[in-house]
Amino acid sequence: MNVNWPRGDEDDSGRRTAGGGGASALPEVGALPEVGARSEAGALPAAEAVSASGVPPAAEVAPASGARTASAPPSASDASPAPDVLPALDELITAASSAEVDADGQAAALAAFRAARDSGAHRQGARTRRRDDWRPRTHARIAWRAVLGTLIAGLTVGGVAVAVSGGPGSGPDVDSSAPAATPAVPQREPESERDRAGTPDDLPEPGKERSARPSRPGDVRHEEALCRSLDKVGGKALDSAARQRLTEAAGPQGDVRAYCARLLAEAERAGTAGRGASTKEPDGQGAPTKEPDGQGAASTKEPDGQGAASTKEPEEQGAFTKQSDGQGAFTKQSDGQGASSQNDPLADR
Amino acid sequence: MGQQARADDEQLGAAVVRAQGGDEQAFATAYRMVQPGLLGYLRGLVGDEAEDVAADAWLEIARDLGRFKGDGAGFRGWTAVIARHRALDLLRRRKARPQQSTYESDLLELPGAHDTPAEALETLSTARALALIAELPRDQAEVVLLRVVVGLDGPSVARVLGKRQGAVRMAAYRGLKRLAGRIAAEPGVTDDGPRTLGEAR
Incomplete structure (x- = not known):
């Protein structure tokens, strides 16, 4: 490796030392060691070693080592040398590489070009294979990502929406059936909670209860929903957060399937009573769709806790x-x- | 280099379009713009036989030019894929690892081809840089060569190599880091090689 320097230098030392023209390239020469100097101070003695070894064009090495000294202090960031090497190499190589094209190769390539053109290969039969298509494909990629994201979101949220029929997933559904659905959303919470709390006078104390209670059915129903989607998509496709939640819910032994089976069975039992009734009632009304649902949730929940307590x-x-x-x-x-x-x-x- | 390369790529893209329309001069322009990088890349892959492989690649490029779709940067990537396939064919035939550090001979030849001392010096240092890159492990060397010498961007490198972008980034990072160490340690290798190499870590 390092043999190259002396050898190359000796070969055309006369030409190289001749002009001040070499100075134009010095920044680039400096660019290389500069990169190295960032990571170690050993470059300095090394540079001295080169110039001391009696290589003729010491004038060239000296400025380069000068560049090293200058750039040695900011050598602190040893962690990321890579980003800095690239531009330096880049500059170096692009500055120099334009020169070396041999005429023979170009002539051969041009001959091949002419032959292909004259045989019509560039016109007909020029089917663009996939590997020939290097157009920027940002649009296609974005579209694919969007489709994929929608699919995944549909799988996970869809399961939730099936179970939590009063949840945010059903907003569009209600919209399509009843135009007055959007005002129904703010109405829903006070009503269902008043029903659940049983007390219309709701200041501090029911407020606490309110914050505590709605999370109860939500949890179970959410897990129910996850179980349903687990059934549907077969486990693997369920995203990690959902699966983790299920395994947490299933307990230390982590038998998610058994847990889900039990949960769904319970939901079935409760659902025939609670939600079966609720789906018939609310048809044209919009707002009531949510209301019985809150009850349904409460009713599914309560037997749930009780069932667990009793069994x-x-x-x-x-x-x-x-x-x-x-x-x-x-x-x-x-x-x-x-x-x-x-x-x-x-x-x- | 960024802007310069982009302007370069625009020029290249225009040349390719004209070449696809049958303009021989435009194809020559594209050749002159692409060949140096391609050759540097191939030297890293196959060493001395880079010229032969490049010649083969250009036959295919000239033949399939009508199929290509894309801009200047895309043309660099497309030609790099073709050249790489030819190089891998050769390596398979040879059943050997790519020769490394084959730039010594070039060092003797190249300066003679240029007129001014500045050019000679530039070429020499380019050869030095290429030699250092070629000493990297093959995957790292390829990534660095494609990035630096051919001038591809990250996604294009990933496509040429058939790797994921993360893998390419990692290989580039490792390669450049190692390169930085080599560059720093390199002038004093004979005197106190182990010490400087150790310090370069």
Whole structure:
């Protein structure tokens, strides 16, 4: 490698040292070592070594080493040498590479060009294969990304929308059936919550209850929805956040399928009572669509908590001791229980 | 270099369009603009046989010119793919790794082809840089060569190599970092090679 320097220099030292013309190239020569000098101060002794080794054109090496000294101080950022090397190399190579084109090669290429042109290869039969198409493809790429994103969003949100029929997913649906749907959205919350809280006078205390309660059915229904989409898309396509939520909900043993089966069965049971009635009522009304839904959610929820409490009483107790005992008890007791942990947060809230 | 390259690419794109229309001079222009980078890239891949491979590639380029669609930058990428395929064919035939550091002979020849000392010096330092790049591991060398010598952008490099952009970025980063170390350590290798190399890390 380093043999090249001396050898090249000796070969045309006469020509090289002759003109001041070499000075025009010096910035580029400097550009190379400059990059190196960033990462180490050893370049300085190295440069001295070169000039001391008796290479004739010391005049050229000297300015270069001068450039090194000048650029040595900002050598701090050792972490990212790459971005700086590129422009330096870039400049160096583009400045120089334009010169070297041999006439023979060009003549041969031109001959081939003429032959192809005259045989009509450039006109007919010039089918553009995929690898020949180098047009900028930003549009196509954006379109693909949009389609893909819509599909994925449709899969995940679609499942949610099926279960939470009163949720944000149903906005467009209501829009299409009843024009007065948009005002229904703000109406929905106070009404359903008043129903749930049972008290029209709602200042500080019901306010707290309100903030706590709606999250309860939401959780279960959301997991229900995730379970449904899990069934539909077959697990893998479910995005990681959704899957994690399900595994969390399914508890330490993490049997998502079993958990989902149970959850969906419960939802079915509750749904025949709650939502079955609600779908018939609200047809033309718009706002009521949401209202019974809140009830439906409340009704699905309550049996849920109760069912859990009734079927798994020991577990519920475990959960309570868990809370009072603290974390040491938590790990021990919850280990064997599996399903308890997913019911606990629901029941506790 | 950015703007200059873009202006370059515009000129190249125009030349390619005219060449596709049958303009021989325009094809010669495109050749002169593309060939140096292509040759540098091929030297990194196949060493001494770069000229032969480039000649083969240009036969294919001339033949398939009508199929190409794209601008100047695209033409660089398209020709790089063709040249790469030819080079890989050769490597497969040779069943050997690409020869590395084959620039020594060029160092002896190239300066003679130029008139002014400045040109000679430029060529010499270019050859130095190319030699250093060619010493990198093959994948890194290819990425750096395509970026720096052929002048492709990141996505185009990824397309030429059939890799994902992240992989290309990583290879470029590693290659350039290693290159920076080599460049720094290189003049004193005989005297205190291990020390400077160690410091360059």
